[in-house]
Amino acid sequence: MVWAANRWENFGLPFLVAILLLVFSLLSSPFRSSYSLVSNLSFSSLVGIGSIGMVFCIMSGDFDISIGSMSALAGVLGASMVTRIGSPAAMLLTIALASLFGFVNGVFVTKLRIPAFITTLGMQFVYRALAYIYTTNTPVYIEDKLWLSIGSGSVLGIPFPILLMALCFAAALYVLRKTPFGRYVIAVGTNKNAAMLSGINVDFVKMAVFTLVGFFVGIATVVTASYLGSVNPGQTGQGYEFRVITIVVLGGTALTGGNGNLLGAFFAALFITYMETGLGMLQVNSYWQYVATGFVLIFAVGINRVKSAVLGQRDT
Amino acid sequence: MSATGELLRTEGLTKVFPGVVAVDGVDFDVRVGEIHALVGENGAGKSTLIKILGGVYLPDRGKILLDGKEVAFSSTHQSQESKIAVIYQEFNLVPDLSVAENIFIGREPKTAFGTLIDFRRLNARAAEILTTLDMPLNVKSFVADISVAERQMVEIAKALSHESRLIIMDEPTATLTEKEVRKIFEIVKNLRARGVSIIYISHRLEEAFELADRITVMRDGRKVGTKLVAETNKNDVIEMMVGKVVKDYFAQAGAVADSRQPLLEVRNYSVADAVEDISFTLYKGEILALAGILGSGVHRMLQSLFGVIPKKSGEIFFEGRKVNIDRPRDAIRLGIGYVTEDRKNAGLLPAMSVLHNLTIIIIRALTFLRGLFIRDREETRRFEGIRTTLDIKMAGPGQRIIYLSGGNQQKVLIGRTLLTDCKALILLEPTRGIDVGAKAEIHRMLRALADKGLSVILTSSELPELVNLPDRCIVLYKGRKAAEFTRETMDSEKLVAAQIGHSDGQNGARP
Amino acid sequence: MIRFLKLYEKFGIFIFIFAGAVFLAFASPNFLKLDTILNIIAQGSYAAVVGYGMTMAVTSGGFDLSVESVMALTSVFLSILIPVIGIPLAIIVSLMVATSAGVVNGLIISKLKVNPLITTLGMSTIVKGIALLVAGGKMIVILQKQFMSIGTGKLLGIPNPIYVMVIFFAIFYLVVYRSSFGRHVAAVGSNESAVKISGVNVDAVKIGVYALVALTAGLASVVRTSQALIGMPSMAAGFVLVVLTVTILGGTSLTGGRANLWGTLLAALFVSMIYYGLNLLNLQIFYQMLAVGTVLMLALFIEGLRLRYLKAAKAKGIKV
Numbered sequence A: 001m002v003w004a005a006n007r008w009e010n011f012g013l014p015f016l017v018a019i020l021l022l023v024f025s026l027l028s029s030p031f032r033s034s035y036s037l038v039s040n041l042s043f044s045s046l047v048g049i050g051s052i053g054m055v056f057c058i059m060s061g062d063f064d065i066s067i068g069s070m071s072a073l074a075g076v077l078g079a080s081m082v083t084r085i086g087s088p089a090a091m092l093l094t095i096a097l098a099s100l101f102g103f104v105n106g107v108f109v110t111k112l113r114i115p116a117f118i119t120t121l122g123m124q125f126v127y128r129a130l131a132y133i134y135t136t137n138t139p140v141y142i143e144d145k146l147w148l149s150i151g152s153g154s155v156l157g158i159p160f161p162i163l164l165m166a167l168c169f170a171a172a173l174y175v176l177r178k179t180p181f182g183r184y185v186i187a188v189g190t191n192k193n194a195a196m197l198s199g200i201n202v203d204f205v206k207m208a209v210f211t212l213v214g215f216f217v218g219i220a221t222v223v224t225a226s227y228l229g230s231v232n233p234g235q236t237g238q239g240y241e242f243r244v245i246t247i248v249v250l251g252g253t254a255l256t257g258g259n260g261n262l263l264g265a266f267f268a269a270l271f272i273t274y275m276e277t278g279l280g281m282l283q284v285n286s287y288w289q290y291v292a293t294g295f296v297l298i299f300a301v302g303i304n305r306v307k308s309a310v311l312g313q314r315d316t
Numbered sequence B: 001m002s003a004t005g006e007l008l009r010t011e012g013l014t015k016v017f018p019g020v021v022a023v024d025g026v027d028f029d030v031r032v033g034e035i036h037a038l039v040g041e042n043g044a045g046k047s048t049l050i051k052i053l054g055g056v057y058l059p060d061r062g063k064i065l066l067d068g069k070e071v072a073f074s075s076t077h078q079s080q081e082s083k084i085a086v087i088y089q090e091f092n093l094v095p096d097l098s099v100a101e102n103i104f105i106g107r108e109p110k111t112a113f114g115t116l117i118d119f120r121r122l123n124a125r126a127a128e129i130l131t132t133l134d135m136p137l138n139v140k141s142f143v144a145d146i147s148v149a150e151r152q153m154v155e156i157a158k159a160l161s162h163e164s165r166l167i168i169m170d171e172p173t174a175t176l177t178e179k180e181v182r183k184i185f186e187i188v189k190n191l192r193a194r195g196v197s198i199i200y201i202s203h204r205l206e207e208a209f210e211l212a213d214r215i216t217v218m219r220d221g222r223k224v225g226t227k228l229v230a231e232t233n234k235n236d237v238i239e240m241m242v243g244k245v246v247k248d249y250f251a252q253a254g255a256v257a258d259s260r261q262p263l264l265e266v267r268n269y270s271v272a273d274a275v276e277d278i279s280f281t282l283y284k285g286e287i288l289a290l291a292g293i294l295g296s297g298v299h300r301m302l303q304s305l306f307g308v309i310p311k312k313s314g315e316i317f318f319e320g321r322k323v324n325i326d327r328p329r330d331a332i333r334l335g336i337g338y339v340t341e342d343r344k345n346a347g348l349l350p351a352m353s354v355l356h357n358l359t360i361i362i363i364r365a366l367t368f369l370r371g372l373f374i375r376d377r378e379e380t381r382r383f384e385g386i387r388t389t390l391d392i393k394m395a396g397p398g399q400r401i402i403y404l405s406g407g408n409q410q411k412v413l414i415g416r417t418l419l420t421d422c423k424a425l426i427l428l429e430p431t432r433g434i435d436v437g438a439k440a441e442i443h444r445m446l447r448a449l450a451d452k453g454l455s456v457i458l459t460s461s462e463l464p465e466l467v468n469l470p471d472r473c474i475v476l477y478k479g480r481k482a483a484e485f486t487r488e489t490m491d492s493e494k495l496v497a498a499q500i501g502h503s504d505g506q507n508g509a510r511p
Numbered sequence C: 001m002i003r004f005l006k007l008y009e010k011f012g013i014f015i016f017i018f019a020g021a022v023f024l025a026f027a028s029p030n031f032l033k034l035d036t037i038l039n040i041i042a043q044g045s046y047a048a049v050v051g052y053g054m055t056m057a058v059t060s061g062g063f064d065l066s067v068e069s070v071m072a073l074t075s076v077f078l079s080i081l082i083p084v085i086g087i088p089l090a091i092i093v094s095l096m097v098a099t100s101a102g103v104v105n106g107l108i109i110s111k112l113k114v115n116p117l118i119t120t121l122g123m124s125t126i127v128k129g130i131a132l133l134v135a136g137g138k139m140i141v142i143l144q145k146q147f148m149s150i151g152t153g154k155l156l157g158i159p160n161p162i163y164v165m166v167i168f169f170a171i172f173y174l175v176v177y178r179s180s181f182g183r184h185v186a187a188v189g190s191n192e193s194a195v196k197i198s199g200v201n202v203d204a205v206k207i208g209v210y211a212l213v214a215l216t217a218g219l220a221s222v223v224r225t226s227q228a229l230i231g232m233p234s235m236a237a238g239f240v241l242v243v244l245t246v247t248i249l250g251g252t253s254l255t256g257g258r259a260n261l262w263g264t265l266l267a268a269l270f271v272s273m274i275y276y277g278l279n280l281l282n283l284q285i286f287y288q289m290l291a292v293g294t295v296l297m298l299a300l301f302i303e304g305l306r307l308r309y310l311k312a313a314k315a316k317g318i319k320v
Helices: A001-027 A034-043 A047-059 A067-079 A088-113 A115-134 A144-153 A160-178 A179-188 A192-197 A202-228 A241-249 A263-282 A287-311 B045-054 B075-083 B099-103 B118-130 B148-161 B178-193 B205-211 B234-242 B299-307 B328-335 B343-347 B354-359 B374-388 B406-419 B436-449 B463-468 B492-499 C004-026 C032-060 C067-085 C089-108 C115-133 C143-152 C160-178 C178-191 C192-197 C200-226 C237-251 C261-280 C285-315
Strands: B006-019 B020-029 B035-039 B061-066 B069-071 B084-087 B166-170 B199-203 B214-219 B222-228 B262-271 B276-285 B287-291 B313-318 B322-323 B336-339 B424-428 B455-459 B472-477 B482-484
Touching: A001 B084, A001 B336, A034 A047, A034 A160, A034 A263, A047 A067, A047 A160, A047 A179, A047 A202, A047 A241, A047 A263, A067 A088, A067 A115, A067 A202, A067 A241, A067 B069, A088 A115, A088 A144, A088 A202, A088 B222, A115 C237, A115 C285, A144 A160, A144 A202, A144 C115, A160 A202, A160 A263, A179 A192, A179 A202, A179 B262, A192 A202, A192 B343, A202 B178, A241 A263, A241 B222, A241 C115, A263 A287, A263 B313, A287 C089, A287 C115, B006 B045, B006 B205, B020 B045, B020 B061, B020 B199, B020 B214, B035 B045, B035 C237, B045 B084, B045 B166, B045 B199, B084 B148, B099 B118, B099 B148, B099 B343, B118 B148, B148 B166, B148 B178, B178 B199, B178 B205, B199 B205, B205 B336, B214 B234, B222 B234, B262 B299, B262 B455, B276 B287, B276 B299, B276 B472, B276 B482, B276 C067, B287 B299, B287 B436, B287 B463, B299 B424, B328 B336, B336 B406, B343 B406, B354 B374, B354 B406, B374 B406, B406 B424, B436 B455, B436 B463, B463 B492, B472 B492, B482 B492, C004 C261, C032 C067, C032 C160, C032 C178, C032 C237, C032 C261, C067 C115, C067 C200, C067 C237, C089 C115, C089 C200, C143 C160, C143 C200, C160 C178, C160 C200, C160 C261, C178 C192, C178 C200, C192 C200, C237 C261, C237 C285, C261 C285
Parallel strands: B020 B222, B035 B199, B035 B214, B084 B166, B166 B199, B287 B455, B287 B472, B336 B424, B424 B455
Antiparallel strands: B006 B020, B006 B061, B061 B069, B214 B222, B262 B276, B262 B313, B313 B322, B472 B482
């Protein structure tokens, strides 16, 4: 049992992904094509990049369920500015705004000590409502070639989103492992008191983490907008927080904080994306996806608990 | 009820935890309608004994006999059903429910409708119990709004409502005022009059002597003796509690700082519900101990010194300058280190390795470009330094800290503070839960550090540690200074006496 | 100041309602008509009813994010069952379905020890998926016009939904404050370990609570669906926020142990007043979302300040 638990931590997810790919490839020929496999890899960057910030957040012991709405608001604001400030600036604006929203969440959680889930639940509706109001419920279309090419472009044959995702994960891994900040995030998540006693500024770490959540969501929004060619105040980001949290948890990051698994999140992003497309290609009713993803979330948490219990890790 | 009036008896009761024998072959008995005081230093085994009687632990060896018949409690429920009630220090009350609801929780009388509570009957029954015990309490008030003493009463009432024949009280008066203590005494005597037996655990000998019929002393898990209160006195009891303290087992006296340069001075310091108007000085290179039993305020005093909890009033002077310590960061910046007593909850970072646990406190300084790149080699070098100084045993720097033994974990926590080149070190229970060998090591190490100029202020509830390690020991009782001992004037019996409020006016104490 | 804060916890909501009423009375001549007032109250009844359940969940130390989906599920089942087994039976079965979703929530939370956030978030998605599947993605029209009378009918000139709101308030009042179950729910939220030791079946209490929340969601859905006469698989988007806002604004503390049922009811009416006011200003529904979100953040902000103040006072030794 212990052997399995240890192996799962490192190999479980890639294993699952491999099995998933195998099964779907056998069942569906369009799935098999290298085009679809690669484009799905690209597609997974949408949730993958967004999950990076969330990994940090959950590692530090908090949650953010407002990222879908953050994405929508930042997206519409940024996209609507393309004609006025040009697309590179607009893309940067989107990312900056999303970071700002994350920061606001962080302020509420740290300075006012309101539990993260209710703060972000409330802000989720505020952001979404603002998105509706700003656009008077009409989608914002992107016609600018540069922005559109983000999603479809490629460098040396590798699609740009994949490169971007790899870059983001690499940067995040570096920060986590090689900077004091990374250590602080883990410390705050695993034992807030001890972290404080060691002189760590817990409030600052938490605010930074929430800002990071926004930052990565902003990047993901830019890519998503590129794919869809538009940002829709109602549709963009719907259910995003749910899928991202599922990915983070499935990837092995413990909800209790401290133990984070960025690579796991990466594979989980692949898993979820391939699962959804695979089901779609098999003509399975898309509503089953809802059921499936919900199960995966609860299942993932359950698995994490079993693993923690078996390995005797501290479980709050 | 047996012929001899005996209610409960234990024979050879033993309970072993990894590394320590908590209860060692204890023969103990309680008679019907008696108040039986149970005293002993911390770690003597009292808590474990009552937890066994309360059904929290199963004994490894030995028997428990109730009314002459052997019983075993494999759950707290079974103990309750055998009419034994245990009132723990932390209480098991629901703050948002009323007194009456707390007393009868799970057994509320219902109306004709079945699930609705008959509040009239509930309150009436609760009031009945309270009046028989002469407790002036409003059954409808919420437990959250009543005082600690009143909560004590609710617990007693709860026990009575179960028709308990034996009520075990663990330090019931630790945080009460004089008046409240008197009230509790009244109630306890009342209980005895009604045939209920009480096991009364307390550090305050004067209480034990006033209330109890018999007194049992425990030490190091064993029962030292049981005496009729009428046939003994406090000094005898203290002697039994302390025994022969081995003086040369632990650290020897170090070079006493001749140049008595003050490092830290505390003036007229008060912490809410803890200490009142305290003043003392910590000198360079000395080991100072603050000693006190539960309710003395020592822990909170030290926590406030490090900025963990706020002070009510008073001043702190560090190296001659007045300073403000509002949070741990302020203290760390001054050069004060802190090792908490509660390793698991407040000290260790469980998800991280030994290396990371140690270096977390200075990791910022071990980087290139002000916090961007961690210099691994530098980090390892510092780690190795501490590891050898303290001789921390582990499988490797990458090992998860939770797998280390208690003693080594403590060394890591102490090592963490050493990395900050601190000038003063605050230690709460530095060797709690650590085996004897490691204890001696840590003491030697602290002595060596003090000799090099580090000032140490610690608190401990282990008598040998208090007697042997520090250069000076200040005893606090109920938030005020009770006594002060130097190495020369140290006397274990006087120390214990001062801690429990029984002093002879000497040693700077207020009787 | 301390006394003011304690009073605020209990009666703060009255200030809001009073202020709101005064404002609206000045803003619109229509406000003071009986019809309008009844309408506002009726509109608030949905949040109120589900709020009763949510209040219990929060009092037990948790919460339920799946109420929206349960409402959708109930609506779908109604639309499918009414033609088949008739209105009364369809209502009963649909409510049973809703309650069983709550039971699943309770089981996962108590037996599998998954925290309420993840559990109800996950269940929300699962139940939504099931609702969509059962409905085939369509909104099914209910042809039995008699069903409409539940939601739109009036008795003695007062709209039916108000009766539902009042009757269930009375029932929940008894449950929360007078029944042993209700008191145990508060106890669990206040000090779970103490409750466990005293022998009460904590798991059963939790399962019961979540079942109740789901039941209230189902009830609200019955009334709503009867008004629209359509089974809506995507009904009530954003409703969970309204219900949580109503619960917290009403004074029920997130830490559990103290239920403020009156507060929930009044807060629901208050939110309904806000909607009316927004309508007057001819603002679209998005502004409603914004308003509710802002009100929630405001309520939390005040609560945060209040707690900080009390904590600081305690440190200074002031009796709190």
